[in-house]
Amino acid sequence: xxxxxxxxxxxxxxxxxxxxxxVSIAAGALAVGTILTVAPTANAATTxxxxxxxxxxxxxxxxxAHKLSDSTYVGIVNREFNSITPENEMKINATEPSQxxxxxAAADRIVNHARAQGMKVRGxxxxxxxxxxxWMEGMSGSPLRQAMLNHVTQVATYYxxxxxxxxxxxxxxxxxxxxARRDSNLQRTGNDWIEAAFRAARAADPGAKLCYNDxxxxxxxxxxxxxxxRMVQDFKTRGxxxxxxxxxxxxxxxxxxxxxxxxxxxxxxxxxxxVQITELDIxxxxxxxxxxxxxxxxxxxxxxxxxxxxxxxxxxxxxxRASGTPLLFDNNGNKKQAYDATLSALNLNPPSNPPSNPPSNPPSNPPSNPPSNPPSxxxxxxxxCSATFSVNAWTGGFVATVKVTAGTSAINGWSVAMNLPxxxxxxxxxxxxxxxxxxxVRFGNVSYNGRLxxxxxxxxxxxxxxxxxxxxxxxxxx
Numbered sequence: 001x002x003x004x005x006x007x008x009x010x011x012x013x014x015x016x017x018x019x020x021x022x023v024s025i026a027a028g029a030l031a032v033g034t035i036l037t038v039a040p041t042a043n044a045a046t047t048x049x050x051x052x053x054x055x056x057x058x059x060x061x062x063x064x065a066h067k068l069s070d071s072t073y074v075g076i077v078n079r080e081f082n083s084i085t086p087e088n089e090m091k092i093n094a095t096e097p098s099q100x101x102x103x104x105a106a107a108d109r110i111v112n113h114a115r116a117q118g119m120k121v122r123g124x125x126x127x128x129x130x131x132x133x134x135w136m137e138g139m140s141g142s143p144l145r146q147a148m149l150n151h152v153t154q155v156a157t158y159y160x161x162x163x164x165x166x167x168x169x170x171x172x173x174x175x176x177x178x179x180a181r182r183d184s185n186l187q188r189t190g191n192d193w194i195e196a197a198f199r200a201a202r203a204a205d206p207g208a209k210l211c212y213n214d215x216x217x218x219x220x221x222x223x224x225x226x227x228x229x230r231m232v233q234d235f236k237t238r239g240x241x242x243x244x245x246x247x248x249x250x251x252x253x254x255x256x257x258x259x260x261x262x263x264x265x266x267x268x269x270x271x272x273x274x275v276q277i278t279e280l281d282i283x284x285x286x287x288x289x290x291x292x293x294x295x296x297x298x299x300x301x302x303x304x305x306x307x308x309x310x311x312x313x314x315x316x317x318x319x320x321r322a323s324g325t326p327l328l329f330d331n332n333g334n335k336k337q338a339y340d341a342t343l344s345a346l347n348l349n350p351p352s353n354p355p356s357n358p359p360s361n362p363p364s365n366p367p368s369n370p371p372s373n374p375p376s377x378x379x380x381x382x383x384x385c386s387a388t389f390s391v392n393a394w395t396g397g398f399v400a401t402v403k404v405t406a407g408t409s410a411i412n413g414w415s416v417a418m419n420l421p422x423x424x425x426x427x428x429x430x431x432x433x434x435x436x437x438x439x440x441v442r443f444g445n446v447s448y449n450g451r452l453x454x455x456x457x458x459x460x461x462x463x464x465x466x467x468x469x470x471x472x473x474x475x476x477x478x
Contacts, residue, residue: 048328048339049082049119051346055301058083058120058308059346065089065109067318072333076314083164084114085122085278085310093133096153099147102154107475111162119158122162122278122310125213126152127197128170129184137185145189149200157202165209167246168201169194173214179227195240202241213278219258220267232271236449239456246278249296250312252324253283257292262299264389269305272431272449272459279312282338283324290341293328297345304428304463305401377405385452386407386477387416391468398468401461402432402443404475406452413450413478416443416460424466432460 052059059085067073077084088094089106098100114121119321127148139147156166172194174182181187194212201210212232217225228245235242251257258264267274277300282292300306306473313319315333343410384407391400404414418441420426432443449458 029093048080048343048346051343053082055268060084060308060310061314062087062310062312063110065106068109068113074312076333078117082121083120083308083310084110085124086110090124091131092128092136092151093131096151097133098232099135103156121162123159123163123166125167125170126155126201127168129182129186140185141189144185148186149196152197153202153204156201160205161207163208165211165244166201167213168210169271170213173224173227175216175224177223179223198241202398209243211239211244211246212242215248215250217247218249218261218264220260220264225264236271242273244274244276246276248279249277251282251292257295262302265299265303265306269303270431275303275306276308279328280309281312281319281321283326284319285325286337290337293338294345297342305461338354385414385475385477387473388455389473392416397465400468401459402473404459405457406454408454410453411477413445415476417474418469419471421467424464426462426464429462
């Protein structure tokens with residue numbers, strides 16, 4: 001059952017702020033055979049961003065351009081975080097106030113500040129039913145679809161090369177039972193509008209991670225969570241470009257942290273996408289609030305493809321939920337007990353609670369049908385595939401992400417062979433069946449990602465101890 005709280009109702013009239021997600025694992029996709037070793041630095045034990053980086057992750061904050069003149073605010077941002085999300089400055093009403101006239105001044109202030117500090121930027125958001133300018137609110141049908149796609153294309157093109165990840169589509173699913181799409185002017189242009197937005201974003205900025213972002217998707221048992229899962233599963237099966245899923249994770253008494261939160265992260269990651277916690281805030285105080293922040297961090301560290309956390313604001317007074325004191329710094333910029341708990345959890349390096357093998361609650365609903373356009377005949381003899389991989393490594397361990405791509409003909413299955421260095425071992429894998437744990441290891445497709453059309457791709461990953469592999473993987477089609 002999908003959970004809807006009184007908070008969700010109140011937020012609709014309160015929120016002139018809102019949301020965000022994602023960043024690629026480590027410093028982005030690495031070249032084939034390249035190993036990124038992220039060792040703890042002198043600052044790793046004293047700041048959120050540096051400690052997260054020791055795990056190959058980011059720890060970010062949503063910030064507002066008009067607060068960049070506040071020295072206390074900027075001091076915390078520059079010291080603590082290695083990723084930034086604009087609160088409102090990249091939303092549709094801010095970047096295209098009148099149709100065809102784009103204004104990037106406020107967003108540029110944030111992007112330029114982040115880049116000057118060596119921080120990643122999460123773009124938020126390209127397509128959304130809310131905070132649309134008046135001209136878009138009055139549109140419908142084909143003209144609205146074209147205007148939306150033009151907006152996605154223009155904004156993503158303008159920031160090409162500067163954005164680590166985009167929240168391409170935000171909050172497209174309704175609350176309540178059933179997991180239906182939200183009724184909005186964008187949804188009424190056709191059920192494929194989300195797919196169209198992602199394809200436009202990929203064409204405009206091929207190097208950025210593309211994310212779907214939503215709230216009330218934290219509990220694995222909720223209908224809304226399952227609906228988003230099925231959409232991502234479908235996109236991955238059909239080759240729609242999606243790289244990540246953002247869980248906003250606004251927690252309070254009406255919408256508390258769920259005990260199966262880690263399961264949710266694991267199951268989305270098992271689809272072959274990164275998972276980001278994109279708008280974290282936790283109402284409360286003292287030990288209770290601190291323990292919840294600790295739990296969230298530990299859950300993310302336990303899932304290799306959970307590669308970043310963003311808190312929605314800096315100080316409690318900066319939060320859209322200021323009365324609930326939901327952030328890591330108080331109104332004066334002092335570190336709270338929740339900050340200490342968060343930093344302590346981040347400083348576990350490597351994580352002391354790696355994911356089980358396999359996830360304790362793997363997806364219960366893999367695709368029951370093949371892709372809508374599977375090959376009508378078995379692939380001809382000699383049909384091939386190729387594999388590339390990237391690595392995020394730390395002292396004593398690593399996570400590898402492998403992309404499998406079909407050749408000039410469709411394939412019905414694949415396997416990838418890799419050689420691990422002496423002393424290294426596979427401890428966990430997702431979206432693949434592993435054979436062997438050391439030396440020469442092989443990974444085969446699972447039920448939902450074996451069929452690939454010509455030129456189409458899929459991803460799987462694995463975690464290991466010791467030194468990461470460096471030799472090129474060998475893909476064999478079946």
